[in-house]
Amino acid sequence: MVLTQRKETILKAIVGDYIDVAVPVGSESIATKHGLQLSSATIRNVMADLEAEGYIIRPHSSAGGVPSDKGYRYYVESLGGGEALSLEERMMIRHQFHQVAREFEEWTHLSAALLAQIAHNLGVASLPRARHSRLKRLELIAIQELLTLMVIIFQGANIKRELLNLEETASQQELDYTADRLSESLDGLTYPQIQAKDWGDSPLEKQVVKELVRLMQWQDEGDYEELHVDGLRHIFGQPEFSSGERVRTLMEVLEDKSFLQRVLQQIYQSKGIQVVIGSEIRDDALQHCSLVITGYGFPGDIKGVIGIIGPKRMNYARSISAVRYLSSLMDEMITEVYG
Amino acid sequence: MVLTQRKETILKAIVGDYIDVAVPVGSESIATKHGLQLSSATIRNVMADLEAEGYIIRPHSSAGGVPSDKGYRYYVESLGGGEALSLEERMMIRHQFHQVAREFEEWTHLSAALLAQIAHNLGVASLPRARHSRLKRLELIAIQELLTLMVIIFQGANIKRELLNLEETASQQELDYTADRLSESLDGLTYPQIQAKDWGDSPLEKQVVKELVRLMQWQDEGDYEELHVDGLRHIFGQPEFSSGERVRTLMEVLEDKSFLQRVLQQIYQSKGIQVVIGSEIRDDALQHCSLVITGYGFPGDIKGVIGIIGPKRMNYARSISAVRYLSSLMDEMITEVYG
C-alpha cells in the first residue's frame, strides 16, 4: 500500500491543506501553494487516481478533494516521528507539573488540560492504577455506634473510602486494633491472596475482610479510574461540530463514561501511541473523530491512559508529540511513587 | 409589583407556552388554548400593557410575545411550591441512592445525573465540606527513602493525600509513631488551633505539621469541593443552544471551574432554593441561562451545593421540586456521616 513519490506528495498536500482550512482543496491551489513544478492539470490527473484508489473523496462531482479515512491513515503513517514540542513548551509543561507534583489528584487534571490546550481539542487522562491492587494499609474510624468509615490505602497511593455498617458494636480501640492487625498481615497482598487466608473467629475482622475483598475485586475488575476530560470549549470552534446533531452524539458518548472507557480499553491493548481515525473506531458516534492516545505506567501492571480526541481534521504531528511527551512525564512521576 | 388577575393569567399563559414551544406566542393561540373567555383582540390589549411594563418582549414589531427576565421572575414567584415529584420518581431516586449509600464519591455523581435526567438540563453537585475542616486522623507511609505519602482524614470523612519530601530520613516506625502521636493530639482541631500549639523539637513532626497546616488552610480558604456536572447532552437539544457561539461561551464557563464556583458562591450565601434568571446572574456568559440551586448541609458549617442549569426556558416547577427533594436527601445522608 505504498504510493509513488508524486502521489504521496500530492496526497500529503491535500491532507495538510484540508486540515488547515477545512475546505475541499482543489488542484489549482496545490499547484501554486506547494511549489511543485507541476500544472494544475497534472495534479488533477493524480487526484483522479487518488480518488479511484480511495485516498480522497469528492463532496460533489466538480469539487476539490477531501481526505478519506484511508487518506488520513496514509498521511499519519508517513509523518514519522512528528515534530517535537518546542523547548519553551516543554519547559512550561514541566514547570506546571512541578507545581502540583505533590498532589496527584491534580496530575490527570493538568494532563488533560495541557493536552487540550496544546491540541485545541479534547484532552483526556485517567489516573494510573495497578492491574492487581495490593493493600498497603487499612483504617477504621467510628462515626456512629454501628457506622464505620473504612479507609483503604493501596500500594501506589490509591485510596478508597467506604462506609461500613457494623454487625455489632465496636469501640474505636477495637477498630484500631483490628485495623492495625489487618494492615500488618495483609500488607502487599492482592484480593485473591487475602481471600485465601484463614480467618479466625473475630466477627468484626471477618466482616471487614469480606467487605475489603468485595471492594478490591470490584475495583480490579472494573475499568480505569475515572477519566478526566478537558477542552470541550475547543471542540465547538471546529467547523465539523458546528451542527447540533454531531455535538449531541459526541456529548452522549462523553457522558457515558463506561462507553468511552470501553473504546479506550480496546485501544489500550496495544503498545505505544495509537492513532485511531474515524471508521477505525468501532463506534458510530465517533465516526467524525480521531483519537491519539496511549497508555502509560509499568507495562502489564500499572496502567493509566492519556490522549487527545478531536475531529479527523486535527494536527496529528503535534498531537502525537504532545501525547508522547506527557506520557513520558507521567511515567517519570509515577515511577517515583510506585518506586 | 403585583398584576391584576387577568394580566397575571395571561402572562403565565405566555411564559408557560413559550417554555413549551420556544416560539413567540401570539394572542390568538392564548385565546383558544387556555379557555379564557376573551377574544384575541382583548388579549392583544393586555399584551400591549405587559410589554409596556416590561414583562414581555417582542422580537419584532409584528411578532408574538416572549417573556423578559422580569416576566420569568414573576412567573417563578407565582409558582408557589411547585409540583412535587411523583411517588414513583421519589422511590426511584431513593432506590438509586440506596445502591451507592456506602460510597459517597458517588453521591454527587448520582445527584448531578438525576437532576440532569429529571430536568433535561445540566445537573451540578459538589460534595459537602466543613467550613473549618477538623483533623480526624493522619497517616504517614514511606514510599522511598525521603518520599512519604501523607494521608489526612478529616471529620466528616473528607480525605486528602499528598506527597511529602522529608528533610531527613525516617523509618516507617518513626513515621507511624509520629502519625499516631499527631493523630491523637490533633484530633478534632482546626488549623489555627494546630498552628497555635507549641511544637517540640522533632524536626519530622515540625515538618509534617507545617505541611498539614498549609494544606488545611489552603483547603478552608478555597471554594467548594470539585463540582460535578452532568447532562451536557440535554443542553444541545435546546433550541437556544443550537447556535455555535452560545454553546462555546457556555462551555468556557463550565470548564473554568473557579469561575462557576464564584457564581455559585455568590448564590449560595442565601438560604433555601434560589432561582436566578438570566441577567440576574452577574456574568455575561450566562445571560441565556437560569439556575435553580441550593446549598445543603448544616447551615453555616458544612456546605455543599446542588442545582440545575438550563436555558431560561426551563420547567421551573419541576426543577425546583427536584432540587428540593435531592437536597433534602443529601441532608439526610450527610447527617448520618457527620453525626
Add this chain to the structure above:
DNA sequence: GTTAGCACTCTACCATCGAGAGTGCTAATA
C-alpha cells in the same frame, strides 16, 4: 508524460416574492 484550453458542473450567495402569522388601530357593540 505534461500542459493549455475549454466546456461543463455544482455550490454559495443574493435578490425577489408570496404566504402566513400576528399585530395595532378603529369603529361597532354589549
Add this chain to the structure above:
DNA sequence: TATTAGCACTCTCGATGGTAGAGTGCTAAC
C-alpha cells in the same frame, strides 16, 4: 366603559431563480 370584529399593515420564513466563481474532466497539442 370594556370588549370585540374587522382590516390594513408589518415582519419573517421558505421557495424560487439567476449569477459568479471555483473546480473539474476531457481533448488536443507539446
